[in-house]
Amino acid sequence: MPDSLSQSLAPHLAFLRRYARALTGGQRSGDAYVRACLQAIVNEPGVIDRTVHPKVALYALFHRIWSGTQVGGIDMVDDLTRQETTTQQRLSTMTPESRQALLLTTMEGFSDSDTALVMGTDEMAIRALVADALTEIDRQTRTRILIIEDEPMISMDLSGIVQELGHEVAGIARTRDEAVAAAAAEQPGLVLADIQLADGSSGIDAVKDILAGFSVPVIFITAFPQRLLTGERPEPTFLLTKPFDPRTVKAAISQALFFNSTASMAA
Known part of the structure; x- marks a missing residue:
């Protein structure tokens, strides 16, 4: 990873780990996804979008890995315990996109527009996802x-x-x-x-x-x-x-x- 890229991403890694942990429900699984994200950057630095803020670019790459896109042939299954795999399955049945949108706009402080960039959608969709997540909170x-x-x-x-x-x-x-x-x-x-x-x-x-x-x-x-x-x-x-x-x-x-x-x- 080039030094300039490493320096631009380093301040955001602790917060990405916090987000990953909240999204997956555990330190082991969250850190596994973050490691996969960093390995993807090491393998192919061009995978990071240099046209947007480094934090947005980093979280966007994480989102692609979390969503199942295989970056650089990375397979996450072996890094998860049985309990964490069960958690992943539960998330998949309970609108994980809504949870992501809510966590990104609240815990991570992204604007709706930056959250849309991270998740590869538009602001209207983000607002709808957040509304769904808030409804789920009430339930x-x-x-x-x-x-x-x-x-x-x-x-x-x-x-x-x-x-x-x-x-x-x-x-x-x-x-x-x-x-x-x-x-x-x-x-x-x-x-x-x-x-x-x-x-x-x-x-x-x-x-x-x-x-x-x-x-x-x-x-x-x-x-x-x-x-x-x-x-x-x-x-x-x-x-x-x-x-x-x-x-x-x-x-x-x-x-x-x-x-x-x-x-x-x-x-």
């Missing part, structure tokens, strides 16, 4: 959600979003100990967790303690996502950036509930 199974957040205004915002979606707030915890106790008492169906908590404790440690007791999907929230997307250790499947867009939170909740047991901290 998601209702659950009780534990919020681990030490800033009152943010916890209030998250509570409002949770309730708008028709879910119930199982509790709000400000520290690791409060979070573990609340989870044990309430058995929530989903956890929204900040990384840095009031007493200096870690939301990551709180979630590890919770997951040691029972399986629950988790969405992490942080102002510094790059710190968790290093590729050097197990990473969260769902990771939101502060300050967050309410639509992003809604999309992540929908995805996490869809994947359910595969949506917690990747193993």
